[in-house]
Amino acid sequence: MTHAFQPLATHRLVPAAVAASLLLLLGACNRAPETPVTPTTSVGNQIDDTVITTRIKTALLEDPSIKSLSIDVETRKGEVILSGHADQQSQIDLAGRIATAVVGVSSVDNHLALKGPSASVGQTTDDVIVTSRVKTALLNEPLVKSFDISVSTLKGDVRLTGFVNNQAQIDRSIAVARAVEGVHSIHDELTIKK
Secondary structure, eight states: OHHHHHHHHHHHHHHHHHHHHHHHHHHHHHSOOOOOOOHHHHSOHHHHHHHHHHHHHHHHHHSTTTTTSOEEEEEETTEEEEEEEESSHHHHHHHHHHHHTSTTOOEEEEEEEEOOSOOOHHHHHHHHHHHHHHHHHHHTOTTOOGGGEEEEEETTEEEEEEEESSHHHHHHHHHHHHTSTTOOEEEEEEEEOO
């Protein structure tokens, strides 16, 4: 007889459990909706800037006319700096418009430059080596936060873009880059953090 009562007891508990669940659910429905928390608004500027940078890079990669370009994107408190080289002025303009349209961007400094005549494979390789040397030199310089500095090179012409704390860091970054073998000229496009 014990077996006959267990299923009956279980069947009586199930409706009670369902009713309790419904009451909890209805209580949750009557509460005021919570404001959604997204990483772009609540975790801090560092994540905000990383999210903005990622959104811009994704948007640039989605456009067929500029996806093959090497464009560096630096973001600080919604201020964006684009750097690198493009084949045509229309690509530079389009990259600026794409970056400006991204949610969270407050301003865009478009420092993209035209490549000019095509470089040979040897020249391109040399530029990659020079860029690597400059980045390494900046990493080894204790007075410079090189992670906030982008380096691009075209025919020995080095562009430094990004954010630094003060003019002394700008001056030191230029001096370090200028001392690297293969650097012909420096374009300083560094911005002091606000």
